[in-house]
Amino acid sequence: SGLRGEESYGDEGLCVKNEKEAKKIIEYRKDQEAYESIWSVRAKEAEAHIKLRDAASAGDKKSSSQRRKSRPSSPTQDVTLADIDGDGKGAANETLHIILRADCQGSLEAIGDYLQLLPDHQVKAKLVRSAVGPPTATDLAAAEMLSNACLVLFNVKAAGSIAKEADRLKLPLTAHDVIYNLFDDVCGKLSAMLPPVEKTKVLGSAEFLQPLKLSSAGRKTVTAAGVRVRNGTIVRKARWRVLRDNEEIFTTDEAESMRHFKDSVESMPKGEECGVLLHGFEDFKPGDMLQSYEFVMEPSKFDDSAARRQQQHYNTK
Numbered sequence: 001s002g003l004r005g006e007e008s009y010g011d012e013g014l015c016v017k018n019e020k021e022a023k024k025i026i027e028y029r030k031d032q033e034a035y036e037s038i039w040s041v042r043a044k045e046a047e048a049h050i051k052l053r054d055a056a057s058a059g060d061k062k063s064s065s066q067r068r069k070s071r072p073s074s075p076t077q078d079v080t081l082a083d084i085d086g087d088g089k090g091a092a093n094e095t096l097h098i099i100l101r102a103d104c105q106g107s108l109e110a111i112g113d114y115l116q117l118l119p120d121h122q123v124k125a126k127l128v129r130s131a132v133g134p135p136t137a138t139d140l141a142a143a144e145m146l147s148n149a150c151l152v153l154f155n156v157k158a159a160g161s162i163a164k165e166a167d168r169l170k171l172p173l174t175a176h177d178v179i180y181n182l183f184d185d186v187c188g189k190l191s192a193m194l195p196p197v198e199k200t201k202v203l204g205s206a207e208f209l210q211p212l213k214l215s216s217a218g219r220k221t222v223t224a225a226g227v228r229v230r231n232g233t234i235v236r237k238a239r240w241r242v243l244r245d246n247e248e249i250f251t252t253d254e255a256e257s258m259r260h261f262k263d264s265v266e267s268m269p270k271g272e273e274c275g276v277l278l279h280g281f282e283d284f285k286p287g288d289m290l291q292s293y294e295f296v297m298e299p300s301k302f303d304d305s306a307a308r309r310q311q312q313h314y315n316t317k
Helices: 019-060 064-070 081-085 105-117 137-144 160-168 179-193 305-316
Strands: 095-102 124-132 149-154 173-176 197-216 219-235 239-244 247-252 257-260 267-269 273-277 289-298
Touching: 095 105, 095 137, 095 179, 105 124, 105 149, 105 179, 105 305, 124 137, 124 179, 137 149, 137 160, 149 179, 160 173, 173 179, 197 267, 197 273, 219 257, 219 289, 257 267
Parallel strands: 095 124, 095 149, 149 173
Antiparallel strands: 197 219, 197 289, 219 267, 219 273, 239 247, 239 289, 257 273
């Protein structure tokens, strides 16, 4: 069926009886290479831990004040493969290590192309091992040595013993028979590695109707905003902002007071009218909108749209 990849001068060839025997030999050699890679990683990690131990020992000789000055702002993390091989950009959790098993070489190539096209600004996916056929114990051994490793299957199934061992190792193992579901799975895993983002959630919006002059014993007259709630529910103890021509011109941590006729209220729903006093702002004008809002943390979404578009472009050629 032809050779895949580039050959180098001096590469050896092996004559076998049939394709089945060739695949067995290829799989065996891949397993051997994986084992050698695992032991190489273990040696590197052992060396790194020795360096950390020596550094800690040297640090113990310093005075307590010097140790306080040199103490990192976050707890010390164990050295991982991502730190050793340079995949991480200072943090091991920035790389998702993927071990891929698929039904044929074409599937491996299509999925591999997608992974290579993914952006790597904050987090990235790295295909560390791929092969045709169901997953093996070697795949699990390789995954065990990696941080943020997962086993992804396409049109193949894991044997019961392999699935049970993956569960024991707490290794994520997902199987798919639709390639775009596999893409969704990878994208979801990368999204989970991103930090949450702060978003503004508007609780309610109210339209300014007229100024309300308020006064009390021993206090100067102040101007509150007479408003009608257009959307949602305005909340006194939420954050507030004033919008004029859709531009924010004033913000405050909360409303000083809200009154519905003579009653003090904490919130007002859509369709109701009330007076709102904002400490530090009285220059209301027709058309102003008052909003109560809060900041919320929402999960980030990894954007793989460019990789999908490019993948579709390749498939239509």
